Amino acid sequence: MELTRLEQGGKPVYALAGKCTVEHAAALRQALLEAVSVNTVLTLDVSGVEEADITFLQLLLATVLTLEQNGGSLRRHGSVSPAALAAARVAGFSHTPKLANFFSDED
Amino acid sequence: MSDVDPSIALYIEETRELLGELEQGLLELETNPNDTARVDACFRAMHTIKGGGAMFGFEEISRFTHDVETVLDRVRTGDLPVSRELLSLTLAAKDHILTLLEAPRDHQNAHRDASDRLLASFAAYLPGGAATAPGHADDSGESPILRPASEESEYACPALPGPPSIYWVRLRPNPDMLLTGNDPVRLLAELDTMGDMHVLRHGPKPALDNDDFDPERVYGLFDILIATPCAVDNLRDVFIFVEGDSEVGIHRLHTGILRAADLDELLAELKGHHDEDLELAGNRLEAALAAKLAAIEAAKQKSQTQKGAEQRAAPQAKAPAAAATLRVDAARLDSLVSMVGELVILQSRLRQAAKARDLDAVTEVDEDLERLTDNLRDVALGLRMLPIGSVFSQFTRLTRDLAASLGKDVEFVAHGGETELDKTVIDRIKDPLVHLLRNSLDHGLERPEERQAVGKPPQGRVTLSANHSGGNVVIVIADDGRGIDVAAVRRKAVERGLVAPEAEPSEKELLDCIFAPGFSTAAKVSDVSGRGVGMDVVKKNIEALRGTVELSSVLGQGATVTIRLPLTLAIIDGFNVMVGGDSFIVPLANLRGFQERFVEGQVRTVDTIERMGSMAPVVSLRRLFDVPGDQPGYERVVITEAEGETVGFCVDKVIGRQQAVIKSLDDCYRHLKWISGTTINGDGSISLILDVPQLVRFVRGREDSRLHAGEPFRTLPQ
Amino acid sequence: MAKRIMTVDDSASVRQMVAMTLKKEGYDVIEASDGKDALSKMSGTIDMVITDLNMPNLDGIGLIKGIRAQAAYKFIPVVMLTTESQAGKKAEGKSAGATGWIVKPFTPDQLLAVVKKVLR
Numbered sequence: 001m002e003l004t005r006l007e008q009g010g011k012p013v014y015a016l017a018g019k020c021t022v023e024h025a026a027a028l029r030q031a032l033l034e035a036v037s038v039n040t041v042l043t044l045d046v047s048g049v050e051e052a053d054i055t056f057l058q059l060l061l062a063t064v065l066t067l068e069q070n071g072g073s074l075r076r077h078g079s080v081s082p083a084a085l086a087a088a089r090v091a092g093f094s095h096t097p098k099l100a101n102f103f104s105d106e107d
Numbered sequence: 108m109s110d111v112d113p114s115i116a117l118y119i120e121e122t123r124e125l126l127g128e129l130e131q132g133l134l135e136l137e138t139n140p141n142d143t144a145r146v147d148a149c150f151r152a153m154h155t156i157k158g159g160g161a162m163f164g165f166e167e168i169s170r171f172t173h174d175v176e177t178v179l180d181r182v183r184t185g186d187l188p189v190s191r192e193l194l195s196l197t198l199a200a201k202d203h204i205l206t207l208l209e210a211p212r213d214h215q216n217a218h219r220d221a222s223d224r225l226l227a228s229f230a231a232y233l234p235g236g237a238a239t240a241p242g243h244a245d246d247s248g249e250s251p252i253l254r255p256a257s258e259e260s261e262y263a264c265p266a267l268p269g270p271p272s273i274y275w276v277r278l279r280p281n282p283d284m285l286l287t288g289n290d291p292v293r294l295l296a297e298l299d300t301m302g303d304m305h306v307l308r309h310g311p312k313p314a315l316d317n318d319d320f321d322p323e324r325v326y327g328l329f330d331i332l333i334a335t336p337c338a339v340d341n342l343r344d345v346f347i348f349v350e351g352d353s354e355v356g357i358h359r360l361h362t363g364i365l366r367a368a369d370l371d372e373l374l375a376e377l378k379g380h381h382d383e384d385l386e387l388a389g390n391r392l393e394a395a396l397a398a399k400l401a402a403i404e405a406a407k408q409k410s411q412t413q414k415g416a417e418q419r420a421a422p423q424a425k426a427p428a429a430a431a432t433l434r435v436d437a438a439r440l441d442s443l444v445s446m447v448g449e450l451v452i453l454q455s456r457l458r459q460a461a462k463a464r465d466l467d468a469v470t471e472v473d474e475d476l477e478r479l480t481d482n483l484r485d486v487a488l489g490l491r492m493l494p495i496g497s498v499f500s501q502f503t504r505l506t507r508d509l510a511a512s513l514g515k516d517v518e519f520v521a522h523g524g525e526t527e528l529d530k531t532v533i534d535r536i537k538d539p540l541v542h543l544l545r546n547s548l549d550h551g552l553e554r555p556e557e558r559q560a561v562g563k564p565p566q567g568r569v570t571l572s573a574n575h576s577g578g579n580v581v582i583v584i585a586d587d588g589r590g591i592d593v594a595a596v597r598r599k600a601v602e603r604g605l606v607a608p609e610a611e612p613s614e615k616e617l618l619d620c621i622f623a624p625g626f627s628t629a630a631k632v633s634d635v636s637g638r639g640v641g642m643d644v645v646k647k648n649i650e651a652l653r654g655t656v657e658l659s660s661v662l663g664q665g666a667t668v669t670i671r672l673p674l675t676l677a678i679i680d681g682f683n684v685m686v687g688g689d690s691f692i693v694p695l696a697n698l699r700g701f702q703e704r705f706v707e708g709q710v711r712t713v714d715t716i717e718r719m720g721s722m723a724p725v726v727s728l729r730r731l732f733d734v735p736g737d738q739p740g741y742e743r744v745v746i747t748e749a750e751g752e753t754v755g756f757c758v759d760k761v762i763g764r765q766q767a768v769i770k771s772l773d774d775c776y777r778h779l780k781w782i783s784g785t786t787i788n789g790d791g792s793i794s795l796i797l798d799v800p801q802l803v804r805f806v807r808g809r810e811d812s813r814l815h816a817g818e819p820f821r822t823l824p825q
Numbered sequence: 826m827a828k829r830i831m832t833v834d835d836s837a838s839v840r841q842m843v844a845m846t847l848k849k850e851g852y853d854v855i856e857a858s859d860g861k862d863a864l865s866k867m868s869g870t871i872d873m874v875i876t877d878l879n880m881p882n883l884d885g886i887g888l889i890k891g892i893r894a895q896a897a898y899k900f901i902p903v904v905m906l907t908t909e910s911q912a913g914k915k916a917e918g919k920s921a922g923a924t925g926w927i928v929k930p931f932t933p934d935q936l937l938a939v940v941k942k943v944l945r
Binding site: 033054057058059061062063086091093095098 | 280285290292293296299304306308312313314317320323325326329
């Protein structure tokens with residue numbers, strides 16, 4: 001698991017890549033907390049996610065909640081990796097109102 | 108399923124070993140019934156045999172062992188005491204399993220009756236003492252029914268005939284589910300393969316900065332509607348590992364098809380009601396569905412006849428003949444592999460040296476290669492080494508049963524079971540040992556009352572021991588019975604013309620008569636022994652292994668049989684000696700030293716030489732083998748020892764130490780005495796390997812009669 | 826990269842059957858003959874463990890506890906081999922952290938079905 005801050009058109013994009021599974025859940029939470037603390041609107045690129053389990057989906061949902069509590073939002077950059085999309089679909093996270101936009105096919 | 112065939116051979120071998128351990132364990136329990144570790148080991152052996160039986164196609168073994176295992180389990184948990192009857196019964200079961208193991212697998216049913224008879228006896232030990240139907244284990248519906256996907260089905264389960272059903276599945280994962288290696292996403296992904304699935308994830312949603320949020324826990328619950336042709340059992344199997352810890356509910360809502368949008372609408376009815384129990388939520392869904400169904404009356408059921416679920420037959424591959432396999436200590440294999448690695452390096456060093464025409468480097472490689480070859484040989488031979496204990500343990504049972512049938516009380520003691528011997532030697536020494544043990548029990552040991560009459564303890568004792576001695580393994584069978592009546596042996600020997608009536612043979616020579624064909628002093632022939640067939644065979648078998656056998660006895664106190672065997676049959680260390688143009692190998696194990704002698708005049712085949720202050724016989728190999736060429740005036744004498752006697756061999760030259768890979772003599776040369784085999788030398792020439800024990804015996808036989816300068820022997824027939 | 830599975834059983838035949846079945850499917854296999862042996866071989870990436878319960882030295886339950894005690898293997902799937910006569914053991918194994926079980930006797934197909942079920 002790796003969360004990297006990139007610049008895309010002058011805006012920060014956080015690229016999440018690798019295995020986003022329970023082994024790395026605590027680390028990912030820490031990385032996301034740091035990202036959330038400096039961005040009201042957080043842009044995530046999850047195209048490099050190779051493995052995803054329930055912890056990844058819960059962390060995404062939790063991130064949205066924290067961002068929204070602070071008046072911000074979660075946006076997506078790039079496509080959703082097949083692993084992440086499959087996990088979100090079978091576990092219903094792609095239809096959860098808070099994440100439906102994030103996982104939608106548009107943009 | 109041919110890919111499991113090697114495992115079948117392994118199972119057979121492993122089961123044989125386990126049965127051996129089981130037997131040993133049972134016998135030890137007889138003397139020490141409270142040894143719980145022993146009971147555990149017996150149970151585990153039976154357990155493993157049973158598990159493998161069903162897995163590798165030995166259905167009858169599996170069926171039979173089921174109850175036996177249950178009984179052993181009851182002993183293990185203390186529900187049943189260890190009794191002599193139970194041990195005997197379990198021993199009988201052990202024998203029966205061996206029979207089943209060795210029977211052709213398609214004829215296992217032929218032994219069913221025998222199984223059932225034994226099982227009937229075991230029934231008394233089962234819970235309540237009542238026989239339970241063997242082979243029909245109570246699965247209590249807990250085992251997963253994991254069927255492979257039927258190829259005819261679009262989904263990962265066999266499709267039921269008729270229209271698909273719509274199930275409502277609720278999964279409320281245990282928050283700690285991840286700690287057992289399970290994951291709701293994986294479970295749902297599996298469920299997804301079984302039909303058209305719609306998921307609602309709801310319930311608690313902790314925020315990222317929430318102090319209580321533990322990212323390694325699972326939050327919320329999942330309500331799923333799935334339209335599937337699969338049976339409810341297939342859906343249930345998805346959750347089999349988490350049922351009990353997590354809340355799992357599966358209900359059939361409807362038979363028939365609903366539009367995807369309708370399913371989503373139905374699911375939405377549950378939103379915000381995640382705290383409701385299954386019944387309430389179920390009622391809510393049923394009501395919504397009824398309304399929906401009424402509204403979509405027009406929707407026709409698209410019948411989707413699917414072929415019936417394919418019965419998955421499990422064709423059982425025929426068992427191949429069990430290959431001869433050998434268990435090898437992994438460390439030995441590792442060292443072998445690393446040595447082969449070194450060998451490869453040496454080869455490349457040799458190539459470089461040869462290219463550079465660097466003789467020093469070649470010599471260096473040669474030295475390294477010699478060391479490596481020595482090690483490699485030892486390790487390679489070590490691969491074939493097995494502890495002799497595997498054979499010993501079988502004897503515990505043998506003596507027990509024999510003693511019972513002979514009405515004798517016998518304590519059997521085995522020492523040195525860890526002594527290692529070549530597998531071939533072990534396989535071939537078993538029968539002779541059985542024979543010798545039988546003799547000890549039948550002829551050697553007296554009945555308890557006889558023993559008491561002469562002031563001995565009523566219980567006789569037979570000791571079997573093995574240990575290393577020089578390059579040999581020495582196996583000793585000793586009993587404390589009546590011993591051998593040498594006078595009786597003498598009478599019999601004279602009667603049979605083995606000994607001249609007026610001769611004064613030594614006790615050792617008389618005892619050797621026992622190994623003559625057809626010799627028996629037993630007054631009556633019993634089932635066990637006494638037919639006079641056997642001791643000669645025993646001797647022959649042992650000699651075929653390049654071993655020797657000796658008998659000693661003290662009248663009234665017991666007899667001892669000592670067997671000496673070479674460690675291996677394949678390679679010996681020896682000294683190369685020359686006589687004229689012929690080359691011979693003297694096995695290092697027999698070699699004791701070198702001397703020299705000056706010869707004048709007529710040379711005798713057997714002569715004497717002074718060695719360490721006493722006279723030792725020497726044999727002129729030149730005369731013995733009629734080697735052509737002139738007799739030199741100065742000869743080297745190779746001093747050897749075998750069977751406790753020293754004999755020298757006169758040769759022209761001693762070349763040096765050499766490893767001899769034994770090539771056994773072809774059948775047409777088997778009548779040759781004094782030669783145990785041949786070996787091919789580095790230069791392609793052939794050396795004959797001297798059979799020192801045979802030569803010693805020859806010398807012993809000729810020493811007195813002083814066979815002088817007559818016709819030299821060449822190929823003396825036996 | 827092939828997933829690495831450790832098979833732990835004191836029965837060499839079962840171990841070989843499991844190993845062969847898995848290797849044929851392209852998995853890497855590590856073999857161990859009992860719980861103690863297994864723990865000594867736990868290093869690097871191990872994606873799954875399949876263990877017998879009745880074993881000398883350290884039994885399956887003890888092994889599962891030992892695996893769960895290591896951070897690196899806290900969440901990996903651990904499947905135990907049980908027999909129908911071990912219902913109690915199954916519960917004990919589950920509470921020790923076992924992911925699931927396979928009931929002996931089993932066929933290669935059944936083994937693979939469980940592996941695919943629990944392996945990510």
